[in-house]
Amino acid sequence: MSEAIEVDRLSRRYAGGFEAVREISFSVRRGELFALLGTNGAGKTSTMEVIEGLAGPSDGQVRVLGHDPYRERDVVRPRMGIMLQEGGFPGDLTVRETARMWAGTLTSARPVDEALTMVDLERRADVAVKQLSGGERRRLDLALAVLSRPDVLFLDEPTTGLDPESRHNTWQMVRGLLDSGTTVLLTTHYLDEAEELADRLAIMHEGRIARTGTVAEVVAAQPATISFDLVGDLRRDQLPELPGSMLIESGERITLHTDTLQLTLTRLLSWAEEAGVELSGLSARPASLEQVFMTIAGASGAGASVGSGVGVLQEASTRTGAGV
Numbered sequence: 001m002s003e004a005i006e007v008d009r010l011s012r013r014y015a016g017g018f019e020a021v022r023e024i025s026f027s028v029r030r031g032e033l034f035a036l037l038g039t040n041g042a043g044k045t046s047t048m049e050v051i052e053g054l055a056g057p058s059d060g061q062v063r064v065l066g067h068d069p070y071r072e073r074d075v076v077r078p079r080m081g082i083m084l085q086e087g088g089f090p091g092d093l094t095v096r097e098t099a100r101m102w103a104g105t106l107t108s109a110r111p112v113d114e115a116l117t118m119v120d121l122e123r124r125a126d127v128a129v130k131q132l133s134g135g136e137r138r139r140l141d142l143a144l145a146v147l148s149r150p151d152v153l154f155l156d157e158p159t160t161g162l163d164p165e166s167r168h169n170t171w172q173m174v175r176g177l178l179d180s181g182t183t184v185l186l187t188t189h190y191l192d193e194a195e196e197l198a199d200r201l202a203i204m205h206e207g208r209i210a211r212t213g214t215v216a217e218v219v220a221a222q223p224a225t226i227s228f229d230l231v232g233d234l235r236r237d238q239l240p241e242l243p244g245s246m247l248i249e250s251g252e253r254i255t256l257h258t259d260t261l262q263l264t265l266t267r268l269l270s271w272a273e274e275a276g277v278e279l280s281g282l283s284a285r286p287a288s289l290e291q292v293f294m295t296i297a298g299a300s301g302a303g304a305s306v307g308s309g310v311g312v313l314q315e316a317s318t319r320t321g322a323g324v
């Protein structure tokens with residue numbers, strides 16, 4: 001069996017009938033890091049809780065390592081490591097005492113000092129938890145999550161509050177765990193973190209999965225951007241027809257969104273060469289994960305459907321060759 005986590009048409013409704021998760025499906029292969037991204041309130045935590053076996057699904061099915069994580073929690077829980085957003089441990093215990101206490105609940109924990117070293121907390125082992133900084137607490141939460149040598153590790157916003165060096169150290173540690181075969185399900189608000197770590201990802205919005213795939217696949221579905229300035233004698237109505245691209249004029253700046261970056265750029269540059277025009281401030285770049293995210297987040301605000309890709313932009317623009 002190569003799938004560590006299988007989510008099949010999962011829905012979760014809260015008391016009162018609000019549907020926080022709406023028929024989502026995805027799977028996570030063994031040894032893979034899958035990132036769950038989304039706007040605030042998109043349903044990431046509601047989804048994670050069901051996969052972790054903390055709540056049952058309202059509809060649909062979840063399997064973790066081939067088992068139902070809610071009904072067969074006794075079987076699945078020992079093989080999971082869960083890093084919660086708030087660890088909630090007593091502040092008067094030291095870091096080492098806290099880790100020892102947690103290790104005492106596990107059947108085959110790794111040595112406490114090894115776990116503290118993994119998260120760079122060994123020098124803080126004798127400090128009371130209440131004296132730790134926010135970032136150090138986060139790292140303690142992570143140490144506790146890996147104490148059981150889990151097959152499946154759940155990381156809920158693991159680097160929130162960490163300084164850049166600690167973030168990079170955490171990423172290194174997660175890569176090490178992946179190399180040793182651990183499967184990781186990550187939620188994060190940092191898109192660079194997903195770009196760094198995720199083999200595949202899903203972007204959730206309003207309870208549904210709006211996009212899923214590798215970072216490259218998700219980004220490829222989003223139009224690329226070409227921009228330049230209208231300066232000197234150059235006017236918008238002189239520009240050539242560029243089929244399949246969408247033009248936005250903002251002051252002197254012209255921005256083109258296109259699904260065919262190479263073709264559109266070639267046509268634009270050929271025209272500029274023939275016409276003897278210098279395209280001042282020219283830049284051409286593929287879409288970023290951030291643009292995909294913003295399109296999804298903005299789509300609902302503009303009344304466009306998620307998945308239409310450029311719904312928001314279309315309202316404020318025209319297509320080249322049709323009215324320019």
Ligand SMILES: Nc1ncnc2c1ncn2[C@@H]1O[C@H](COP(=O)(O)OP(=O)(O)OP(=O)(O)O)[C@@H](O)[C@H]1O
Pocket residue numbers: 014015018020038039040041042043044045046047
């Ligand atoms: N116990 C609950 N009862 C009712 N509604 C809830 C409950 N918990 C969460 N919700 C609602 O479900 C929706 C999804 O919340 P959830 O916490 O899963 O989102 P999220 O993607 O994790 O958000 P964030 O990024 O802000 O943590 C939100 O509208 C939230 O208000």
